[in-house]
Amino acid sequence: MSHLRKLRSATLAVVLLAACDGDPTSGEREPRFSSVSAGPASTCALTREGEAYCWGNNSIGQIGLGYADTVPVEVPRKVLSDRRFRSIHAGYTTCAVDLEGALHCWGGVTGGVVRGPTPMFPETRFAAVAPHFSGVTCGVTSQGGTVCWGYTPSSPTPLSTAPGTEAFREVSVGSYIFGEGGSRPTVMLSHGCAVTHTAQGHCWGNNSRGQLGTGDTAQTAAAPVRVAGNLAFRTIQTGAVNTCGLDVAGSLYCWGEGVRSPQPRAAGLRFESMDVGSAHACAVTADGQAYCWGNNANGELGTSKTASSAAPEAVVGSTRFRSVSAASNQYHYRIGSLGTGHTCAVGQDERIYCWGDNSRGQLGRPGRESSGAPLRTAEPVN
Template sequence: MKPHIMRGVRGGIAIAVLGALGWLAGCSDNPAGVASVRSFAAVSAGGIHTCGVTAARDAYCWGHNLYGELGVDPTTTSETCPGAGGPLPCSTVPVRVAGRRSFAAVSAGFLYSCGITAPGVAYCWGNDVEGQLGDGSTSISGTPVAVAGNLRFSSVSTGDYHTCGLTTNGTVYCWGRNDNGELGNGSTTWSSTPVAVAGGLTFSAVSVGYDYSCAVTADGAAYCWGSNLAGRLGNGSTASSSSPVAVAGGLSFTALATGGAHTCGLTSAGAAYCWGLNLEGQLGVGSTTSNSSPVAVAGGLSFTALATGGAHTCGLTSAGAAFCWGNNLLGQLGVGTATGPESCPYDQTEIPCSTVPVPVSGGVSFATMSAGYAYTCGVTAARAAYCWGGNYWGQLGDGTRTDRYTPTRVVP
């Protein structure tokens, strides 16, 4: 499957935690100074839908909703988007997740979503064919269902078909598809309930990619498990592993971000390193050569946060400036065009890309960012949400299905 058209959630698919403000850039269909009805504390960009948590801890989602991934019954969705077999349920504006639970964080995956409450109870909704909702079944749910096991989570991260959560005591549990060992429990058996990652390691953060997972310990040691195609586990090989393997290089990371088939890590000094597939420049090293161990992102920029998408990556500086690199086929780099700034050879053709970090247009300062499959979102310090890139299913939340090449305001 071609990475830039691979079905799936990309972006490490990141968890959006209350208090962290989402990654977005600015400029928009909404005039400056207009007050937002929904003040977003964080936004999580998934495969083809997006979710966010407001300052009041209400969860909203928008985009594709065939499987109830927006947290509302697909049959009650007021909009439809054209699908191959006919109209499909979607929403081009935020809709509130059913159940009126108070969420501390949400994470949008590919065709499903998860969230945690302030006490650490995890709920998931949407597609569940591979058991990624974690409730012990494989039944699709358009409303949140509790993850089994009575575990208390501090964070949760969604991928394409599997989910991982970090408990309050530092243990990582995963559930869902496990063909490549992405659950990390030493087997390749699927599980519709949480299973502990092997090795007895204590982690401080976890991030889930397409068919692999990564986590970092409190002392900065990075580990990954699952598929190792193109070296996405970062251990210097391409052999998959059903249990954690240490990322090569001896670097100490404060955060990791997993994408479609590439991974990035941030050091305490703000240096960004990436590894894995690089056909579209998503490693940011000035070339399209893949690497099975960490390589420094070009440009010498110092970042405070990173976000990985399907085949693109974004970083945020301490001044709130956003930079992106990799695939730009749908404008997900936010540079005002989908025809550059470079061309990357790909499958006997060329695609618009950038092999080095380029600044996101608009001049807006961001507090955090989140990269989805082929789009990017963020939230400003004023808690206004913006998205840019592919918008076929309304995942940008601006009330249209028009791709946007610069940051566009999510309907408030």
């Protein structure tokens, strides 16, 4: 049976079972989750109490269990740490900020493999971090500064900004881009974006497809440049050659992929949260309905179909969500996403639901069968 037929069969089964809630197991002590982060073939989530659970690809220790293995972790497992965290970002490098603002990372860290949570830059306290599987990480410090570091960091380097640029409160780092230069392949970082405390959007880095949203044709920007349009942003999230943001009213704007300034999307809808992966994106409305758009080769849009969509489409099923995370992967300038795609979300019932590719166990359910509709993860294991 082909991959496409298997995906359609699995999706049909999920839709038929949606009315039964799709619970894999239930128990009084099952954790309740507050956030989720979908990385390249792995996923991590935080409970209400700040405990970290991860699952999926563990080839370089990115699940945080104290070992690396080519055999995926198919169900949520508690990360080996007694720390409580307030934010987490899954990736080949997985990083989390604890309740005191200390940064802990594991997986592909500092040019090697770190199989369990390890303190990073103990002299610095972070308000937020945005690592990416490419090895580049940026963070906002508790003092309001923005710093970045690479795959072999010695210390975080302050992000260069123009005089008078306000401090940032959040930052997002885009995907690695693989391209072709002459007769041999090239690899380049994409871009980053950040939002100031007064809701200004700024972006920097690669602008080959207009992903900085500055309205001009400059190919790169070494320092953050103001996003065009004088929009007041609640959040900006970056993909590979695409970027989207929510304004303070919840309206969705996107740019990149040849569009060089923010353009409204999903007119008439207002969103509470949003995330952008390398080739797809998702957002959640105030009433908990999730919408996704972009590449759908693995069912990552959650529409029970395999056709991609340029416009946001409603995720199928009756489950309502609080937040959503779209996975990032390697991206080829001409081909598109080079990896598998999946999406995970926190339900209003504080459980985790995932859909899309499950070849590395990233949906958190045994069997590694992909799904074009939301499935609850298996009960976590401590």
